[in-house]
Amino acid sequence: MPELPEVETVVRALRKPLIGRTVTGVYVTWSNSIKTPIKELKNSLPGERIVAIERRGKYLNFKLASGRVLILHLKMSGDLLVESSKHQRHPHVRTAFSLDNGTELRFKDTRKFGRVYLVSDPAQVTGKLGPEPLSEQFTFEVFQGLCARRKGRLKSLFLNQEFIAGLGNIYVDEVCFRAGVHPLKRVDRISRAKLLELYRAIRFILNQAIKHHGSTFDYVYRGGNYQNRLKVYGRGGQSCSRCAKKIRRVIVGARSTHYCPGCQK
């Protein structure tokens, strides 16, 4: 479940070992993940130098010297490792990029949901994404405009990457709790005051999670410890830390959803 904070953590960790490196080879064991013709990837990636690594929503963009962009999505169970080529690959490494200094960028992906693209224009992959919630451009006015005339439920809208890029199941539940808004509330019936609370909660929760290097779960990126600070996600049946009522777990749009019936109206 890597979401924005986990992907941001990965991006920051990869910059030092990867920027300036040149790809020397491509290794693939699960071609369903590769969304560019494999021949093209294997033929044209070697010789490319990585000049920058950026995050867009939950996507990682590796900018190459030619101007093309290698885009990865970790989906459910993806992780990226930089290891010596001599070090044996974990069996769940589905794609690897060997580099000019004897290391490899390894895409470990237990559940095989991950995706790899090589494109000339990243908009081909990420063009429809909504705004970056931590950018300066994402003001309250922008958020309010996006919410206007939306009839759907808050939870579903927040999970929609074309609405805001980067929120996922864990942090949506945490944002709704912090703002004190019920996740099933219709968006067009939320007051301006509560919208402001939601806007602030999005920025606060994501920033806090990044500060703690994201959350670590069964298959998710190692290292982070924000999972210990979650107030509702994964806590169905436990007592709310604010009002002591039992936290509920329900299914919304095939996603588990956690909220406190006392604090969230």
Add this chain to the structure above:
DNA sequence: CTAAAATCCTGGTGGC
């Protein structure tokens, strides 16, 4: 148009 359901996947879990 929206919304719900199916799809892709595997390791872990709980029941028996």
Add this chain to the structure above:
DNA sequence: TGCCACCAGGATTTTA
């Protein structure tokens, strides 16, 4: 201990 059905979940695709 072994077997098996079942579950999680991001994004896309299909169905209603």
